[in-house]
Amino acid sequence: MFSCNDDPTLLFLSERFHPSARHSRLQLARPLKNVPSHRSVTSVLCIVLLTLVASAFIDRATAADKSSKRRVRLGDPSLTAGIPGTGPLTGAQLSKWINNPANHVPLDFKLPLGLAAGKGDVQGVKSNPLTRAKIELGRQLFFDKRLSSDNTISCASCHQPGHGYAAATRFGVGVDGQTGDVNSPVAYNRILSSRQFWDGRAASLEDQAVGPIAAPIEMGNTHEQAVATVKANDGYKKQFDAIYPNEGVTIDNIGKSIATFERTLVTGPSPFDFAEALKPYANYDAADFEEMKSDDPKEFARYTRLKAAAAANPMSESARRGRDLFFSDRANCSACHVGANLTDEGFHNIGIGMDASIPKMGRFTVTKDPKDKGAFKTPTVRNVASSAPYMHDGSLATLEDVVEHYAIGGTPNPWLSKDIVKLNLSPQDKADLVAFMKACSGPLPRVNSERLPQ
Numbered sequence: 001m002f003s004c005n006d007d008p009t010l011l012f013l014s015e016r017f018h019p020s021a022r023h024s025r026l027q028l029a030r031p032l033k034n035v036p037s038h039r040s041v042t043s044v045l046c047i048v049l050l051t052l053v054a055s056a057f058i059d060r061a062t063a064a065d066k067s068s069k070r071r072v073r074l075g076d077p078s079l080t081a082g083i084p085g086t087g088p089l090t091g092a093q094l095s096k097w098i099n100n101p102a103n104h105v106p107l108d109f110k111l112p113l114g115l116a117a118g119k120g121d122v123q124g125v126k127s128n129p130l131t132r133a134k135i136e137l138g139r140q141l142f143f144d145k146r147l148s149s150d151n152t153i154s155c156a157s158c159h160q161p162g163h164g165y166a167a168a169t170r171f172g173v174g175v176d177g178q179t180g181d182v183n184s185p186v187a188y189n190r191i192l193s194s195r196q197f198w199d200g201r202a203a204s205l206e207d208q209a210v211g212p213i214a215a216p217i218e219m220g221n222t223h224e225q226a227v228a229t230v231k232a233n234d235g236y237k238k239q240f241d242a243i244y245p246n247e248g249v250t251i252d253n254i255g256k257s258i259a260t261f262e263r264t265l266v267t268g269p270s271p272f273d274f275a276e277a278l279k280p281y282a283n284y285d286a287a288d289f290e291e292m293k294s295d296d297p298k299e300f301a302r303y304t305r306l307k308a309a310a311a312a313n314p315m316s317e318s319a320r321r322g323r324d325l326f327f328s329d330r331a332n333c334s335a336c337h338v339g340a341n342l343t344d345e346g347f348h349n350i351g352i353g354m355d356a357s358i359p360k361m362g363r364f365t366v367t368k369d370p371k372d373k374g375a376f377k378t379p380t381v382r383n384v385a386s387s388a389p390y391m392h393d394g395s396l397a398t399l400e401d402v403v404e405h406y407a408i409g410g411t412p413n414p415w416l417s418k419d420i421v422k423l424n425l426s427p428q429d430k431a432d433l434v435a436f437m438k439a440c441s442g443p444l445p446r447v448n449s450e451r452l453p454q
């Protein structure tokens with residue numbers, strides 16, 4: 001089991017994700033709810049109107065949803081903590097689990113506070129819906145070394161829950177101690193990301209998940225052999241047959257299951273998120289809060305919970321200055337590290353590894369577009385403090401080193417992004433940026449790494 005924060009208050013501090021397009025009007029109506037509503041008559045009227053429109057949709061939607069959907073918050077440990085019990089999963093335990101219809105219901109989920117701002121960017125769940133049974137199967141496969149050629153390596157060997165779902169080594173270490181030449185990126189918050197790998201060569205998380213199994217220097221197996229191994233295991237076979245009727249164990253279904261598990265690995269609210277969520281109330285005085293208390297007790301309760309959570313997870317003064325700097329034109333980090341997951345999901349040459357004798361070409365190898373030379377995918381800054389070393393080549397050991405790289409304007413090369421320029425940062429500015437990035441860390445879900453089919 002890995003550490004997490006099961007603080008029940010966080011349950012409320014999340015937002016619902018509406019997978020069907022029909023619900024999108026609700027999303028439009030929603031932000032208004034968080035706006036100080038009692039201040040102007042116009043906004044009250046607007047809200048009444050929108051609520052009427054929205055409730056018509058809610059009624060229709062919930063009628064349809066009630067039968068088929070279950071609401072859950074991603075990060076909820078009940079999704080990832082494994083089938084209750086200890087030791088290897090027995091056939092009887094798996095039968096009971098797989099025969100429970102509730103485990104096959106597509107989940108209607110919310111994202112945690114912070115990440116929830118990206119609910120419009122959720123990827124992959126329409127074609128591959130989340131169910132408890134599929135998440136649990138993906139969890140088992142993620143931690144199962146039997147998927148590798150010599151039973152020594154699982155996905156978790158290089159994406160370790162205790163190391164921010166990355167690895168402490170500069171390069172990933174696969175079967176027979178072989179190493180590649182790129183750093184293991186984090187495997188969380190993938191639900192907001194489509195193209196995978198540093199160069200984005202996998203179009204989806206499903207495509208990505210089957211890659212390492214057959215990569216000679218990673219799990220060193222073949223897809224045929226991995227499928228045969230999984231098929232020969234009664235516990236796995238039972239689950240695949242129930243989750244994927246008429247298909248059973250295939251390499252694609254292995255990929256779908258692992259991707260589903262990965263989509264539940266989300267970062268919970270960080271000190272940064274609590275501070276941001278309180279911003280709309282910054283100019284409220286005592287009278288405003290009294291008014292809110294009587295006019296909108298629900299909003300007042302939410303505010304009270306937020307305030308308590310922010311006090312328990314404070315941002316230092318340095319982190320607050322770092323936040324402003326990060327999003328300022330002066331440091332310009334948010335030219336690329338932007339949005340709910342603090343990444344634009346784009347590809348940029350920031351001058352990493354460009355002084356190597358044969359520099360890696362990154363995105364160019366996929367697109368063949370000269371402007372993509374040396375461009376790599378922008379990684380998330382969420383929980384980045386846990387996943388050193390940094391960059392596609394693992395060349396920077398600390399966040400201080402990362403900031404220094406940007407301060408000097410990266411390594412000059414013909415394809416350097418126009419957004420990478422020498423920055424005029426004082427030692428305090430640099431410390432502030434690091435403090436801010438550390439304040440972007442929130443709890444990861446509790447995950448059981450041990451309970452696998454016998």
Ligand code: HEC
Pocket residue numbers: 142153154155156157158159171172173174175180182183184185186187190195196197198199208209210212213217218219258262377
């Ligand atoms: C030997 C170490 C190793 C193993 C084992 C491994 N990975 Fe990775 N993983 C890496 C490296 C290194 C990369 C980056 C490769 C690249 O971009 O070319 C990566 C990339 C990824 C990414 C892309 C993240 C992003 O931001 O684009 C995901 C997701 C991922 N791995 C999940 C998995 C899963 C699932 C498994 C098991 C089926 C697995 N990995 C097995 C080392 C490993």
Ligand code: HEC
Pocket residue numbers: 326331332333334335336337347348349350352375376377378379380381384387389390391392393399402403406417419420433437
């Ligand atoms: C032009 C876009 C761009 C700008 C501006 C930018 N970054 Fe990045 N950032 C990236 C890309 C792309 C990578 C990965 C590059 C690589 O590995 O070659 C990255 C990597 C990082 C990493 C390492 C993450 C990891 O998991 O390895 C951190 C930390 C980071 N940036 C912080 C910052 C900070 C702080 C700033 C502002 C001073 C900043 N970035 C400005 C695009 C950008």
